[in-house]
Amino acid sequence: MINMKVTREKSAENRRALIHAASKLFRQHGVDGVGVADIGKEAGLTHGALYAQFPSKDALAAEALADAQLRSHQRMIASAKDGEPAVGEHLDSYLSKRHRDNVATGCAIAASGSEIARQDKSVSRSLAEGFERTVRALETAVQPSAVTATSRERALVIAVAEIGALIVARGLAKSNPQLSDEVLAASRRVLGEIGGER
Amino acid sequence: MINMKVTREKSAENRRALIHAASKLFRQHGVDGVGVADIGKEAGLTHGALYAQFPSKDALAAEALADAQLRSHQRMIASAKDGEPAVGEHLDSYLSKRHRDNVATGCAIAASGSEIARQDKSVSRSLAEGFERTVRALETAVQPSAVTATSRERALVIAVAEIGALIVARGLAKSNPQLSDEVLAASRRVLGEIGGER
Numbered sequence: 001m002i003n004m005k006v007t008r009e010k011s012a013e014n015r016r017a018l019i020h021a022a023s024k025l026f027r028q029h030g031v032d033g034v035g036v037a038d039i040g041k042e043a044g045l046t047h048g049a050l051y052a053q054f055p056s057k058d059a060l061a062a063e064a065l066a067d068a069q070l071r072s073h074q075r076m077i078a079s080a081k082d083g084e085p086a087v088g089e090h091l092d093s094y095l096s097k098r099h100r101d102n103v104a105t106g107c108a109i110a111a112s113g114s115e116i117a118r119q120d121k122s123v124s125r126s127l128a129e130g131f132e133r134t135v136r137a138l139e140t141a142v143q144p145s146a147v148t149a150t151s152r153e154r155a156l157v158i159a160v161a162e163i164g165a166l167i168v169a170r171g172l173a174k175s176n177p178q179l180s181d182e183v184l185a186a187s188r189r190v191l192g193e194i195g196g197e198r
Numbered sequence: 199m200i201n202m203k204v205t206r207e208k209s210a211e212n213r214r215a216l217i218h219a220a221s222k223l224f225r226q227h228g229v230d231g232v233g234v235a236d237i238g239k240e241a242g243l244t245h246g247a248l249y250a251q252f253p254s255k256d257a258l259a260a261e262a263l264a265d266a267q268l269r270s271h272q273r274m275i276a277s278a279k280d281g282e283p284a285v286g287e288h289l290d291s292y293l294s295k296r297h298r299d300n301v302a303t304g305c306a307i308a309a310s311g312s313e314i315a316r317q318d319k320s321v322s323r324s325l326a327e328g329f330e331r332t333v334r335a336l337e338t339a340v341q342p343s344a345v346t347a348t349s350r351e352r353a354l355v356i357a358v359a360e361i362g363a364l365i366v367a368r369g370l371a372k373s374n375p376q377l378s379d380e381v382l383a384a385s386r387r388v389l390g391e392i393g394g395e396r
Binding site for chain 2: 029030032033103109110111112113114115116117118120121123124125127128131132146147148149152153154156157159160161162163164165167168169170171172173174175176179182183186187189190191193194
């Protein structure tokens, strides 16, 4: 009985280590740029231990994406001063140079966005769950604004626009850091306005 | 002399074939998902012919991205009814289900966006040139709107937001086509408003 418990605990620990390693490596190098062997190595586990937990790379990618999105969401909630996240606070953090320059610990959708459509349905399902959760939080947070679209529409656009802004700002950073900064600043201002900031 | 001319023409033809093949394959499978051998094969050329034109995969990626962005820009100009692209017309086309469902012939930034930051500086330079050109065209096209940000800021945000919308809509399509459609429709409406549509 004790051995079985140890095994179960060890198995859960391996699972967490694999998700953590996959989540970090996928963000740094892309889903297609990382092999399962790299993930096992980063987690300090054998190929066999990996396949005992995840039948495929897609299954691991789906869980890593879900985990990273949940952590981002929890950070968004935790950073809110009174428990209710404000759009401005969220944008300050999401569209910061720090977030742009730290892909391995940042938003997983921005890090792997254009690769997600090429993965299987389980990864798409993870994206849908995490994305819907973020949109609902933003929907609650947006205030009336000059834009006449509904709160839901504005929340959806803030969510996709901040992802696009981060992706483009990162792509520009190596050759044109000034334009990269300009993208972040313009997005911070316009998305704040859409969210009801004055 | 005749032979040299033929060789020069053949060389230019090979170059075009390689750029065309790379541009299509990178959009379909991602920059990391395609090897130089695949590109040579798609173009019907040998490895040697490829390296005679492009010293590295990054050099080819930079040129393929530049070419795809120029084509997108030319389509945007050509589709404008009176030669001046209108924001609404551009958004109708960019945020269409057809564009979402045809990655190989669509916007190269949306297709490879999150991978660009992982390529070398020449790819970033291509992105910056093409992106700046699109932003300038949008800047001329935007009309006064309820959003108080400048035309330049609004143009920057329309450009990054439509990219983010397309990336997320593609990622969602396999598991939640309804949410994917909703992202496109909300983005069409809100970005139109930012661009001065009433």
